[in-house]
Amino acid sequence: MSRATHSGACPLDCPDTCTWQLTVSDGRAVGLRGDRDHPFTRGALCGKVNRYLDAVNGPDRLTHPLVRTGPKGVGPVSYRPASWDEAVGRVAAGLRASIDRDGPEAILPYYFAGTMGLVQGWTMGPRLFAHLGASRLDTTICTAAARAALGSLFGGSVGFEPESIVDAKLIVLWGANLLSTNLHQWPFVQEARQRGAYVVTIDPLRTDTAARSDEHVAPLPGTDAALALGLMRIVRDAGAADRDWLAAHTVGWPELSARLDEWPAERAAAECGLDVDVVRRLGERIATTRPTAIRVGLGAQRHRGAGQAIRAICALSLVTGDFRYPGGGALCTTSGHHRVPLDPVVRPRGMPAPPARSINMSRLAAVLTGEADPPVTSLVVFNSNPAATAPDQRRLRAGLRRADLFTVVLEQRWTDTCDFADVVLPATMQPEHLDLHTSYGHHYTTLNLPATRAPGEALPNTEIFRRIADALGLDHPRLSDSDEDLARQLLRDGPVSFEELRERTYARATGVAVGSAPYAEGGFPTPDGRARLLDPRLAGQGVDPLVGYTPPAEAADPELARRFPLVLISPAGRFLMNSTFASLPWHAGRMGPPRVHLHPADAAARGLTDGDAVRVHNDRGEFLAAVAVDEATRPGLAFTYKAYWARLSPGGTTVNAVTAVRDTDLGGGPTFHDTRIEVEPVPAELLTADLPRVEEAVSGA
Numbered sequence: 001m002s003r004a005t006h007s008g009a010c011p012l013d014c015p016d017t018c019t020w021q022l023t024v025s026d027g028r029a030v031g032l033r034g035d036r037d038h039p040f041t042r043g044a045l046c047g048k049v050n051r052y053l054d055a056v057n058g059p060d061r062l063t064h065p066l067v068r069t070g071p072k073g074v075g076p077v078s079y080r081p082a083s084w085d086e087a088v089g090r091v092a093a094g095l096r097a098s099i100d101r102d103g104p105e106a107i108l109p110y111y112f113a114g115t116m117g118l119v120q121g122w123t124m125g126p127r128l129f130a131h132l133g134a135s136r137l138d139t140t141i142c143t144a145a146a147r148a149a150l151g152s153l154f155g156g157s158v159g160f161e162p163e164s165i166v167d168a169k170l171i172v173l174w175g176a177n178l179l180s181t182n183l184h185q186w187p188f189v190q191e192a193r194q195r196g197a198y199v200v201t202i203d204p205l206r207t208d209t210a211a212r213s214d215e216h217v218a219p220l221p222g223t224d225a226a227l228a229l230g231l232m233r234i235v236r237d238a239g240a241a242d243r244d245w246l247a248a249h250t251v252g253w254p255e256l257s258a259r260l261d262e263w264p265a266e267r268a269a270a271e272c273g274l275d276v277d278v279v280r281r282l283g284e285r286i287a288t289t290r291p292t293a294i295r296v297g298l299g300a301q302r303h304r305g306a307g308q309a310i311r312a313i314c315a316l317s318l319v320t321g322d323f324r325y326p327g328g329g330a331l332c333t334t335s336g337h338h339r340v341p342l343d344p345v346v347r348p349r350g351m352p353a354p355p356a357r358s359i360n361m362s363r364l365a366a367v368l369t370g371e372a373d374p375p376v377t378s379l380v381v382f383n384s385n386p387a388a389t390a391p392d393q394r395r396l397r398a399g400l401r402r403a404d405l406f407t408v409v410l411e412q413r414w415t416d417t418c419d420f421a422d423v424v425l426p427a428t429m430q431p432e433h434l435d436l437h438t439s440y441g442h443h444y445t446t447l448n449l450p451a452t453r454a455p456g457e458a459l460p461n462t463e464i465f466r467r468i469a470d471a472l473g474l475d476h477p478r479l480s481d482s483d484e485d486l487a488r489q490l491l492r493d494g495p496v497s498f499e500e501l502r503e504r505t506y507a508r509a510t511g512v513a514v515g516s517a518p519y520a521e522g523g524f525p526t527p528d529g530r531a532r533l534l535d536p537r538l539a540g541q542g543v544d545p546l547v548g549y550t551p552p553a554e555a556a557d558p559e560l561a562r563r564f565p566l567v568l569i570s571p572a573g574r575f576l577m578n579s580t581f582a583s584l585p586w587h588a589g590r591m592g593p594p595r596v597h598l599h600p601a602d603a604a605a606r607g608l609t610d611g612d613a614v615r616v617h618n619d620r621g622e623f624l625a626a627v628a629v630d631e632a633t634r635p636g637l638a639f640t641y642k643a644y645w646a647r648l649s650p651g652g653t654t655v656n657a658v659t660a661v662r663d664t665d666l667g668g669g670p671t672f673h674d675t676r677i678e679v680e681p682v683p684a685e686l687l688t689a690d691l692p693r694v695e696e697a698v699s700g701a
């Protein structure tokens, strides 16, 4: 019996990008644990990934290409197995038909971070579509608003060094639920606490993270910029604005300071639905505590005013001068520190890549139902499950059902999106392919080498795209680069080599040291090294050039509030990774069925008690859920966890049936947490109606 251990990377869309040790016995993955030496992983994975091998070894893995033989939207019964040659031939014919009829922009590749791996996710697929002249995908679904805000403010997605948070004396976890979504940051927060730090969580919900902090401040969703402006005002009035540092390393402080005159604590508190004393105390604490670290989550940027929110929150750390100190300042994502430029790999020199329109992925429902001209007539989905995760699900499903839309889905298991495919292509999982990972929560780069054979005929995305290129008759040599070639190209000008990573699996690769304050002397990645509290370029995008406040859209709409009195947010669930794992028995069991959490006052006002079946609805659509009466929320605010699967949910829809296609003020991001709803009771049987189990469903194919 052969048994070996291989180092690799967790591929999931999580800031922690853990290094893991995979045990393989006779070709099968049998054990998985966190790398003990990795400075951020520190020996442990998370609950959901401790069971990752359920996904790898599951009986529901897709093992053969499938082609559609029946209607769209009904599931695996509409499909039969096919050879790779036949399936890829169909894909090529479908794409060709779109090109011949409407030009290459009629093709839309739709992909996201199902794997964060740069090789399987962000190189060969985009390279093929760039060469074809297909529509480019503006990958906005997650961090577009934050990225745009950080780009404006700092010149890139940079911030304090996350391991150095141990040196902070005040830690503000702002719109971040670390214990669910950034677990490996938590021990560093605890270490800071042991050294005397005070921890405040700013979250409309009393999450586990909030409950385990020293203080929980619960503003109304989408009002963070108002809170940040109020806090900056208190800091300034306390004489704690770091005027020398602001003068040397920022632009726009005089203008911002003038704006703060409009933001007394009372106004901020009223806007945020907070007690004014809570705002004052927090402001005074920030004014008097150096260094303060603000760990900004992504939850604060899923509202219309997201760009201004992220700018204002991060501006607070500029006003206090906290970037002077190790462990001080703001951090939303570390991705801007990693020097692995994608564009030269996606569009390598010498490979023609015609100019093409750009399509905002968060608008997919609108794009497929009339917004795009010429229309999208071929859709190639990989590393994503938009039928579950994209907004305005009812409209999106209507678009996906279009008879004239040719859809290809590359997947590891049958998902909601597969229901609408013409061709489903079986893809490998992380133990089966090569990949290269940077991180959005730390400063290490990790190499993942294949350690097991894929089940059946599953292939890496890269190989699937090479075959599609070949079937299309494309013969540019860059379209046959191997996975190792792609990884080497990504690392070409980087600080760490492929050889080094092959030897050691991971390396610190950004040039920022633990315990350092990278922006102590300014040097932000803007042209003049200064952070921009005032950014005249934003005027062209319809955004106030000065840091300020954009109220939420639906949450702040009194007219809509009369019909839909509850605001609904849908943050991350601990045992899922977006919609990944939602079909696996262990993970689904830990999550429980879809629930809508209501404050006791809201439940009582509607005569609802725990476990009652309700229809959660607004003008866009509805989903069914059980009521969870929950003190973790506040009156007027409901929540449910994101990314259940429609095909496994009662009623056949999810929370994204009520979320809107609407752009954030900056970056064109989605506004999942800016949604109004009402709930009304429905018969309990509706929740327990027979639902297909995925294993059964797929064995029909």
Ligand SMILES: Nc1nc2c(c(=O)[nH]1)N[C@H]1C(S)=C(S)[C@@H](COP(=O)(O)OP(=O)(O)OC[C@H]3O[C@@H](n4cnc5c(=O)[nH]c(N)nc54)[C@H](O)[C@@H]3O)O[C@H]1N2
Pocket: 013, 014, 015, 048, 142, 174, 175, 176, 177, 178, 180, 181, 182, 202, 203, 204, 205, 207, 220, 221, 222, 223, 224, 297, 298, 299, 300, 301, 303, 569, 570, 571, 572, 573, 574, 575, 576, 577, 578, 579, 643, 673
């Ligand atoms: N277990 C698990 N981990 C995950 C994911 C998952 O699905 N499950 N998803 C991954 C992905 S793709 C991402 S993008 C990240 C997201 O992870 P986070 O950045 O943590 O984002 P969310 O879970 O959307 O929201 C975080 C918190 O923000 C709060 N929040 C909502 N609206 C507001 C607001 O207006 N202001 C403030 N201050 N807080 C608000 C929510 O109540 C929530 O507790 O997590 C990643 N990690």
Ligand SMILES: Nc1nc2c(c(=O)[nH]1)N[C@H]1C(S)=C(S)[C@@H](COP(=O)(O)OP(=O)(O)OC[C@H]3O[C@@H](n4cnc5c(=O)[nH]c(N)nc54)[C@H](O)[C@@H]3O)O[C@H]1N2
Pocket: 013, 111, 112, 113, 114, 115, 120, 141, 142, 302, 382, 383, 384, 385, 386, 389, 390, 410, 411, 412, 413, 415, 427, 428, 429, 461, 570, 571, 572, 577, 578, 579, 580, 642, 643, 655, 656, 659, 672, 673
């Ligand atoms: N209501 C609501 N909706 C949300 C959010 C929210 O907060 N609220 N959050 C949004 C956010 S932050 C995000 S990032 C999106 C994420 O939404 P999606 O991009 O749809 O992410 P997942 O649901 O994780 O789906 C990823 C899919 O990729 C597949 N996959 C993984 N690795 C590979 C591979 O190597 N090859 C192939 N072919 N497939 C692979 C997995 O099996 C999985 O089905 O959801 C968004 N949706």
Ligand code: SF4
Pocket: 010, 011, 012, 014, 015, 016, 017, 018, 045, 046, 047, 049, 183, 184, 577
């Ligand atoms: S999901 Fe995040 S915390 Fe869990 S193992 Fe992967 S990288 Fe680590």
Ligand SMILES: [Mo]
Pocket: 013, 141, 142, 143
């Ligand atoms: Mo995300």
